[in-house]
Structures are given as structure tokens and as C-alpha cells.
Amino acid sequence: xxxxxxxxxxxxxxxxxxxxxAAVLMLFGRKMSRxxxxxxxxxxxxxxxxxxxxxxxxALPQDGALADNVWTWMQTGDxxxxxxxxxxxxxxxxxxxxxxxxxxxxxxxxxxxxxEPDYARFFAxxxxxxxxxxxxxxxxxxxxxxxxxxxxxxxxxxxxxFWYKETPNADAGKKAxxxxxxxxxxxxxGMFLVYQYSxxxxxxxIDAATKGAAFLHASWLGxxxxxxxxxxxxxxxxxxxxxxxxxVWLPDAMAGPTPVSALIHAATMVTAGVYMVARxxxxxxxxxxxxxxxxxxxxxxxxFAAIIGFAQNDFKKVLAYSTxxxxxxxxxxxxxxxxxxxxxxxxxxxxxxxxxxxxxxxxMHAMSGSGDITIMGGLRKKTPWTFAVFTVCWLAICxxxxxxxxxxxxxxxxxxxxxxxxxxxxxxxxxxxVGTILLIAAAGTAFYMSRLFFLVFTGETRANxxxxxxxxxxxxxxVGPLVVLAIGAALGGLVILPGALFGHEEWNLLAHxxxxxxxxxxxxxxxxxxxxxxxxxxxxxxxxAAAAAFYFGGFREPAKKFAAAVPGFVQLVRDKFxxxxxxxxxxxxxxxxxxxxxxxxxDRILIDKILVGGPAALTGFLARIPRWFQNGDGQGYxxxxxxxxxxxxxxxxxxxxxxxxxxxxxxxDVDVDARHGGKASQQPLEYxxxxxxxxxxxVTGTVSTAHHTYxxxxxxxxxxxxxxxxxxxxxxxxxxxxxx
Amino acid sequence: xxxxYYLVLSFILFLIGTGGVLLRRNTLIVLMGIELQLNGGNLAxxxxxxxxxxxxxxxxxxxxxxxxAAEAAVGLAILVGLFRGRQTVNLDEATxxxx
Numbered sequence: 001x002x003x004x005x006x007x008x009x010x011x012x013x014x015x016x017x018x019x020x021x022a023a024v025l026m027l028f029g030r031k032m033s034r035x036x037x038x039x040x041x042x043x044x045x046x047x048x049x050x051x052x053x054x055x056x057x058x059a060l061p062q063d064g065a066l067a068d069n070v071w072t073w074m075q076t077g078d079x080x081x082x083x084x085x086x087x088x089x090x091x092x093x094x095x096x097x098x099x100x101x102x103x104x105x106x107x108x109x110x111x112x113x114x115x116e117p118d119y120a121r122f123f124a125x126x127x128x129x130x131x132x133x134x135x136x137x138x139x140x141x142x143x144x145x146x147x148x149x150x151x152x153x154x155x156x157x158x159x160x161x162f163w164y165k166e167t168p169n170a171d172a173g174k175k176a177x178x179x180x181x182x183x184x185x186x187x188x189x190g191m192f193l194v195y196q197y198s199x200x201x202x203x204x205x206i207d208a209a210t211k212g213a214a215f216l217h218a219s220w221l222g223x224x225x226x227x228x229x230x231x232x233x234x235x236x237x238x239x240x241x242x243x244x245x246x247x248v249w250l251p252d253a254m255a256g257p258t259p260v261s262a263l264i265h266a267a268t269m270v271t272a273g274v275y276m277v278a279r280x281x282x283x284x285x286x287x288x289x290x291x292x293x294x295x296x297x298x299x300x301x302x303x304f305a306a307i308i309g310f311a312q313n314d315f316k317k318v319l320a321y322s323t324x325x326x327x328x329x330x331x332x333x334x335x336x337x338x339x340x341x342x343x344x345x346x347x348x349x350x351x352x353x354x355x356x357x358x359x360x361x362x363x364m365h366a367m368s369g370s371g372d373i374t375i376m377g378g379l380r381k382k383t384p385w386t387f388a389v390f391t392v393c394w395l396a397i398c399x400x401x402x403x404x405x406x407x408x409x410x411x412x413x414x415x416x417x418x419x420x421x422x423x424x425x426x427x428x429x430x431x432x433x434v435g436t437i438l439l440i441a442a443a444g445t446a447f448y449m450s451r452l453f454f455l456v457f458t459g460e461t462r463a464n465x466x467x468x469x470x471x472x473x474x475x476x477x478x479v480g481p482l483v484v485l486a487i488g489a490a491l492g493g494l495v496i497l498p499g500a501l502f503g504h505e506e507w508n509l510l511a512h513x514x515x516x517x518x519x520x521x522x523x524x525x526x527x528x529x530x531x532x533x534x535x536x537x538x539x540x541x542x543x544x545a546a547a548a549a550f551y552f553g554g555f556r557e558p559a560k561k562f563a564a565a566v567p568g569f570v571q572l573v574r575d576k577f578x579x580x581x582x583x584x585x586x587x588x589x590x591x592x593x594x595x596x597x598x599x600x601x602x603d604r605i606l607i608d609k610i611l612v613g614g615p616a617a618l619t620g621f622l623a624r625i626p627r628w629f630q631n632g633d634g635q636g637y638x639x640x641x642x643x644x645x646x647x648x649x650x651x652x653x654x655x656x657x658x659x660x661x662x663x664x665x666x667x668x669d670v671d672v673d674a675r676h677g678g679k680a681s682q683q684p685l686e687y688x689x690x691x692x693x694x695x696x697x698x699v700t701g702t703v704s705t706a707h708h709t710y711x712x713x714x715x716x717x718x719x720x721x722x723x724x725x726x727x728x729x730x731x732x733x734x735x736x737x738x739x740x
Numbered sequence: 741x742x743x744x745y746y747l748v749l750s751f752i753l754f755l756i757g758t759g760g761v762l763l764r765r766n767t768l769i770v771l772m773g774i775e776l777q778l779n780g781g782n783l784a785x786x787x788x789x790x791x792x793x794x795x796x797x798x799x800x801x802x803x804x805x806x807x808x809a810a811e812a813a814v815g816l817a818i819l820v821g822l823f824r825g826r827q828t829v830n831l832d833e834a835t836x837x838x839x
Binding site: 633634635638639642 | 758763765832
């Protein structure tokens with residue numbers, strides 16, 4: 001636990017600078033010259049790197065953290081989320097990796113993307129990614145981390161599909177994004193569970209809450225809440241960090257430019273899941289069951305991806321499966337409670353895998369863009385610098401003693417065998433099982449990496465003459481970062497060496513720094529550690545030797561014989577065990593069918609036909625009548641106008657019979673008032689009263705009243721006619737009169 | 741002479757004009773029909789003005805003459821535009837709104 005917390009305004013500058021760089025490049029990049037783009041892009045990440053180094057090595061107090069509360073993001077009642085950053089030994093280490101390797105790759109990309117017309121857009125995305133990644137690791141609460149988590153996902157999507165004009169690239173971007181969304185769904189549910197039972201989303205407060213009763217005793221769906229929270233958060237991690245079952249997007253992500261593969265899909269973004277588990281380690285430690293799942297999934301992924309790596313013939317595909325496999329190692333590390341070891345492997349892997357990817361870029365640059373290792377070979381002499389760097393990184397990832405990968409991988413394997421955390425839960429077999437799988441995976445790693453190395457650098461070049469002719473070493477701007485990464489890959493593991501060599505744990509520089517955050521390093525007896533150092537070394541050398549027998553100098557007899565003996569199996573591995581096809585059948589097809597069904601029923605029929613088409617058809621039907629009049633024929637309009645005017649004239653000039661006349665009946669006498677007191681007309685009118693409607697009016701004259709006496713009782717029709725003598729118009733109406 | 745004679749003449753003029761407007765296809769003739777309608781109206785105005793001894797009718801007649809001149813100017817301008825646009829002055833060939 002950290003004790004000292006120093007508040008500093010400067011912390012926000014670390015993510016801010018790449019964001020500023022991205023904003024400048026997005027707004028003005030098109031108008032800027034390449035030199036200016038280089039200065040802005042590399043300058044932004046370089047400044048962030050300087051700030052991060054200063055914060056980590058100078059400002060960060062031992063056993064402490066730096067905090068920067070920028071603003072309150074949202075607040076409702078007790079729920080409050082601040083946009084706040086926090087740099088402790090763990091997030092600080094990640095910041096160093098991101099900014100330092102990010103800077104190297106920014107420099108390298110200046111050479112690699114030399115011929116790219118959309119130069120500024122690339123660097124804008126790259127800067128944006130670095131900013132989002134820094135937000136991810138520096139965020140001091142789950143929501144802020146999630147913002148970074150989504151931000152890096154977006155940048156990953158944008159950069160995988162950077163050459164979006166080719167459909168497969170755009171599809172690979174979509175696949176990465178959608179697969180990650182599935183993981184994010186788990187992350188969100190995990191976040192909700194954490195909030196429900198701890199009442200907070202800040203990491204420090206969650207850590208404190210893990211000691212409380214709510215987490216220890218609450219259960220949900222028959223299992224402790226901690227188990228579910230950890231499991232759902234881990235689902236998020238499997239998406240982001242390409243673990244079984246959501247690893248399928250990462251190999252396809254190689255469609256992006258190679259510097260992107262090195263930075264995002266090897267060194268930084270894909271390790272976010274490992275970082276998250278390490279960040280939440282107190283929560284994970286509450287649930288050995290969830291830890292076991294993390295460890296087993298990690299180990300299974302490590303082995304599975306390594307096997308697929310045996311048969312891939314694309315340079316970057318091999319490295320992609322290698323990344324998936326190495327991420328499995330990291331998860332196996334954190335899953336066995338060896339958080340130090342997992343983060344240590346994250347750190348060493350960042351160097352040697354970024355180096356390997358950048359070598360891949362350099363080689364593909366030399367091979368006119370082709371990444372097919374079956375046509376490579378003999379590149380040792382033609383690309384000496386790349387060869388040297390690749391050799392160092394290759395030996396590092398194989399786990400040859402003395403190089404960084406050896407220390408970190410050994411730490412994970414030894415930790416898995418020696419871990420005490422599963423004992424109490426009665427699942428002590430998990431540790432040795434994970435360790436054994438990891439040892440096999442390590443042998444596989446040595447084999448497929450050596451296969452790659454021998455096929456690319458030894459023997460004769462198998463490409464055609466045209467490509468052969470063009471092979472050249474990359475420019476200094478690309479080789480420089482490679483050399484730096486090689487130094488890191490070679491020496492990066494030495495930070496733990498003093499402790500390991502002299503048996504003084506406090507001399508272990510990395511653990512010394514991380515212990516306050518991650519708790520004390522896993523105590524593994526020295527005897528176990530030494531045994532596994534020997535076993536790991538033997539396994540690494542054995543894997544390399546086996547690969548040499550198969551592939552040194554090209555496809556040798558044993559390799560050909562093996563492929564001929566089990567062609568079906570080799571093809572199955574080359575097809576990645578057809579997991580993509582399986583997913584397509586199991587998930588994508590049904591979802592597509594449901595989607596199509598909904599599309600046809602709801603969209604096409606309900607909305608298009610009924611809800612939209614119905615009113616439209618009704619309106620159309622009703623519109624037929626006015627359309628008959630409104631036919632665009634001006635003379636027709638005038639004709640209707642004339643008819644209307646004539647009708648108006650006819651009715652307007654008729655004398656008014658305003659409403660019901662007043663009819664008074666008394667006995668046989670009837671009094672009628674046709675105007676019943678209304679206004680007198682201006683024109684003289686004539687009235688006719690035909691009391692028995694026989695055509696012969698009984699009373700005529702200019703007076704509107706009349707009197708008549710019926711001869712006998714009965715029911716009579718009274719017709720009143722008004723006439724305007726000036727116009728010759730008239731109007732008449734009849735009324736019934738009952739006389740008793 | 742009785743006012744009615746003038747009114748009948750004015751009505752006949754107006755009817756002839758209306759017939760021209762409604763039945764002829766040539767815009768020029770239609771414009772001439774409109775002139776006849778206006779003149780029929782003018783004659784009725786003057787007849788009533790004299791019969792009722794009210795000068796407002798004369799004023800109206802002048803107003804209508806001015807209006808008729810303006811209408812002829814605008815109408816003929818449109819006619820020229822129409823002819824330029826589609827090489828015809830027939831109204832039944834200028835029915836874009838129909839489609």
C-alpha cells in the first residue's frame with residue numbers, strides 16, 4: 001500500500017502532450033511539411049517521455065504516488081467520478097514503457113512511412129493512441145481507465161484500417177473493434193459489480209474496500225461477488241489483450257502498418273489487460289477461483305498460440321501469434337499471484353517484441369513489402385544491422401540465459417510452481433499444471449521463433465531476382481531505434497539481477513520499486529527458482545536446436561518429411577485450427593441470420609411497408625383527386641376558376657331567406673313573417689306565399705308578412721318564395737303547417 | 741340609352757374574352773382574351789358610373805387600363821421567354837408541372 005501521496009499539477013501534462021500533438025496534426029497536418037509533422041509528432045511523445053522519466057525517477061516518492069485531480073467529471077448524489085491521474089510505481093513503469101518505446105517507434109515510422117501520402121494522418125493517430133494509452137494507465141479510477149481503454153481501441157481500429165482502401169484492412173479493423181466490444185461489455189459489468197459492492201470506482205478506495213465485509217461475504221449467483229467481478233473484468237482483458245476466446249482479432253490486426261503492430265499490438269495496448277489485473281490485484285486475490293481461471297486461460301493461450309505459430313508463413317503473423325502467446329505468459333503470471341513476474345514480463349516483452357516487429361518492418365521494407373518467409377532466407381549479409389538486432393531479440397524471447405526474456409519467463413514459470421495462493425481454496429493442482437503448460441509453451445516459443453530466424457536469415461534467398469535485387473538495409477532513422485530496442489531486450493532483465501545473484505531480495509530493483517504497489521514479491525524457494533532456471537535454459541536451447549534441425553538454411557529434410565507425414569495436421573495448424581471459421585458458424589452466422597430476419601420483418605415490412613409505406617399510399621390515394629384538378633394546365637385552372645366565379649355570382653345574388661321564418665298558428669288562422677324581424681334588404685324584394693303549395697300564391701307583394709285562414713284543419717305545405725326583380729333571381733322553400 | 745344595353749354588351753365582351761382565355765392554346769390569343777375581359781369589365785364600370793352618377797367607376801376604369809398595360813408587358817415578356825426556352829408559344833406544351 002502506498003502511504004505518501006503528492007499532489008502535482010504536472011502529471012496531466014504526460015497524456016496531454018500527445019493529445020495536443022494529435023490535435024495539431026489533425027487540424028493542420030495536411031498543410032505541414034513532413035519535417036514539421038516529424039517535429040510535432042516525435043516532439044509531443046518525446047516531451048511526454050521526459051515528463052514521465054522525471055516523474056518516475058525524480059518526483060515519485062519511495063512508497064508513494066503522484067496524484068493530479070483535473071476536474072470532476074460527473075457527480076450524482078454519492079456517486080462521483082473525477083478525471084484524476086495517479087502515478088505510482090506500477091503505472092509509472094507502464095508510462096516509461098509507453099513513452100520511451102512510443103518515441104522510438106515514432107522515430108522509426110518516419111523512415112518506414114516515408115512513401116506514405118497520408119503521412120500526417122498516421123502520426124496524428126499514433127499520437128492520439130499514446131495519449132489514450134497514458135490515460136489508461138494513469139487514470140486513478142475504473143471509468144477514467146475505461147476512457148483510455150476505449151480510446152486505445154478506437155486508435156487501434158483507425159490504425160489497423162489505416163490503408164482502408166483495401167477491404168481486408170478495413171475488415172480487420174472492424175473485427176478488432178467488434179471483438180473488443182464484446183470484451184468491453186464484460187469490463188463494464190465488472191465495473192458495475194465493483195461499484196455495487198464497494199461503493200466507489202477509485203482504485204485506492206477499491207483496494208481499501210476489498211478488506212471490508214461487503215466483498216468478503218457477499219455472494220451473487222452462488223459465488224462470491226469478488227469472483228464475478230474479477231471474471232467479468234477478465235473478460236474485458238481477454239478482448240483487449242487477445243486471450244482465448246477473444247484472441248482472433250490480433251493476428252488480423254497485422255493488416256496495419258508495422259510500426260503500429262510494434263507499438264499497439266505488441267508493446268503497449270495489448271498489455272492493458274495485464275496492467276488492469278495487476279492494478280486490481282487486491283480484488284483478484286480475494287478470489288482464488290477467478291485467479292485460477294486467469295492463470296489457466298493465460299497458459300492455454302500461451303500454448304495454443306505457440307502451436308499455431310509453428311506453421312505460419314507470414315512474418316508478421318508469426319510475431320502476432322507470438323504476442324498472443326507471450327500475453328498468455330503474462331496472464332499466467334498475474335493469475336498465479338505473481339504480479340511482479342507478470343509486469344516484469346510485460347516490460348521485457350515490450351522491448352524484444354517491439355524490436356522483433358520493427359525488424360519485421362525493416363525486412364519487409366527490404367523485401368519490397370512482402371512478408372512471406374518462404375521466399376526469404378540469407379538476409380544475414382544483406383541487412384546486417386537488422387540481423388544483429390533480430391538475433392538479440394530472438395535469443396531474448398527464446399529465453400536464452402542472460403537476456404531479458406529469460407529472467408521474466410523464468411520468474412513466471414517458477415512462480416506458477418511455487419505459488420501458495422491456490423492451496424487454501426483446495427485447488428493446489430492449478431499452479432503446477434499452469435507451470436507445466438508454460439514450460440511446453442516456452443519450448444514452442446523457442447521453436448517457432450528459431451524457425452522464423454533460420455528461414456529468414458540463413459541459407460539462400462528464395463525470392464525472385466527482381467526482389468532479390470532490391471534488398472537493402474534500412475536507413476539510419478529506422479536502424480537507430482532498432483539498436484536501442486536491442487540493448488533494452490538484452491539488458492532489460494538485469495534490473496532484477498542483483499537480487500537474484502546475491503540472494504538479497506531488496507537489491508532487486510524492479511521488485512524493490514513495485515513492492516509497495518503490488519505487495520511483496522511471491523516467495524518462491526531458491527531451490528525451485530534454481531531448478532527452473534536450469535530447466536528453462538535447457539528448454540530454450542532444445543527448442544532452438546530442434547528448429548535448427550528442421551529449418552537451418554531453409555526447409556530441410558526433417559521439415560519436409562514431417563509435413564509430408566501429417567499433411568492434414570499441418571494444414572489444420574496453418575489454418576489456425578479454423579477457429580475463425582468455427583466462430584463464423586457458431587456466432588456470426590446466427591447473429592447475421594437474426595439480423596437479417598429483423599431487417600426483413602421490422603425494417604423492410606413493418607417500417608418500410610406499413611409505417612412509412614402505409615401513410616404514403618394513403619396520401620397517394622387521396623392525392624389522386626386533387627391531382628385530377630391540379631394537372632399543370634393553366635387554362636384548366638382558369639376554367640375551374642370561371643365555373644367557381646359563376647357559381648359564387650349565382651348564389652351571392654340570390655335574395656336572402658335568412659333561416660327559419662316565423663309561423664304562428666291560432667285555430668285556422670296562420671301568420672307568417674318570412675324575414676322574422678331580420679334586416680331589411682337594400683333592394684326591393686317581392687314575396688309570394690303559397691299556403692297550400694298548389695302553384696297559385698294566395699298572397700303576393702313587397703311585404704315580408706302574410707295572413708291566411710285555412711278552410712279546414714289539416715296538414716299543409718307552405719311555400720315561401722322571395723324574388724329580386726332587379727336581378728331576376730329567386731329562392732324558395734317549403735314548410736309544414738299543422739292546423740287543428 | 742338604358743344602362744342594361746351597355747351591361748349586356750359588356751357581358752358579351754367578357755364572355756368572348758373568357759372563351760378566348762379558356763379555349764385557345766396560343767398564348768398570344770389568350771393574352772388578347774384577357775384584354776377583352778378587362779375591357780368588358782371597364783365598360784360595365786363606366787355604365788354603372790354614368791347610371792349612378794358616381795365617378796369612382798371612371799377612376800376604376802383608368803386603373804384597369806393601367807393594369808392591363810402592365811399585364812400585357814409582363815405577359816409578353818414571359819411569352820418571349822417561353823418561346824426562347826422551348827420554341828413554342830402553345831400553352832398545352834408548357835405543362836412541366838404535370839410530370
